[in-house]
Amino acid sequence: MRHAVVTGASSGIGEAIARRLLAHAWRVTGLDRAPPVIGEPAFEPVRVELTDRTARAAALSQLADVTAIVHAAGLMRVGALGALDAHDGETLWQLHVDCASALADALAPGLPAGGRIVLIGSLSSRGVAGRSQYAASKAALVALARSWAAELIQRGITVNVIAPAATATAMLADPARSAVAPVVPPIGRLIRPDEVAALTAFLLSEEAAAITGQEIFICGGATLRT
Numbered sequence: 001m002r003h004a005v006v007t008g009a010s011s012g013i014g015e016a017i018a019r020r021l022l023a024h025a026w027r028v029t030g031l032d033r034a035p036p037v038i039g040e041p042a043f044e045p046v047r048v049e050l051t052d053r054t055a056r057a058a059a060l061s062q063l064a065d066v067t068a069i070v071h072a073a074g075l076m077r078v079g080a081l082g083a084l085d086a087h088d089g090e091t092l093w094q095l096h097v098d099c100a101s102a103l104a105d106a107l108a109p110g111l112p113a114g115g116r117i118v119l120i121g122s123l124s125s126r127g128v129a130g131r132s133q134y135a136a137s138k139a140a141l142v143a144l145a146r147s148w149a150a151e152l153i154q155r156g157i158t159v160n161v162i163a164p165a166a167t168a169t170a171m172l173a174d175p176a177r178s179a180v181a182p183v184v185p186p187i188g189r190l191i192r193p194d195e196v197a198a199l200t201a202f203l204l205s206e207e208a209a210a211i212t213g214q215e216i217f218i219c220g221g222a223t224l225r226t
Contacts, residue, residue, distance in 0.1 A: 008073030010034040012169035016193035068116040096137040113156040121163040149213030158212035185220025
């Protein structure tokens, strides 16, 4: 049975991805600091603070026979120039970038031919006023993915970034982002987590073997504005 490691599997996009993969006969290990919300037999929850390097390394050391890595855990912090919070910037970088690096460094050497890595980025990687620290951490995922794609291509392993526009998750209600309202895409609604999950499942499939090193937007037409 194919085995995916999914971060952030207790809510939002990560939960939607885990459920989609389980429905397609994957075994899923979900890494999250929150209690698990999935109770299926093929789902194994691991509670871990992903920004804690020691705890994260201990959790990763217990994983074996991994076929795919999906880094979906994320958070939003906002701040305008003149009021940037250094701690917020460090936290964003630790969760989005350091965690992605730790996952790939620990697990990619053991991925089989046909293995997959998908990082959940953001349309904000293109730059958004008031979200520079968040945008920078998401933009860094693209550089990581393209570099790893080049490094792993001869092993038949693909690496891609999915970059959604504003998505209907609990993150939108986070008080830490209240200063910058989400922008509804031109389609007139937010992106749904299941739409991100569907693209993730495709990128993990054999049919997507020729797609690697890409940042793929699920933007609801938002990129048509630029």
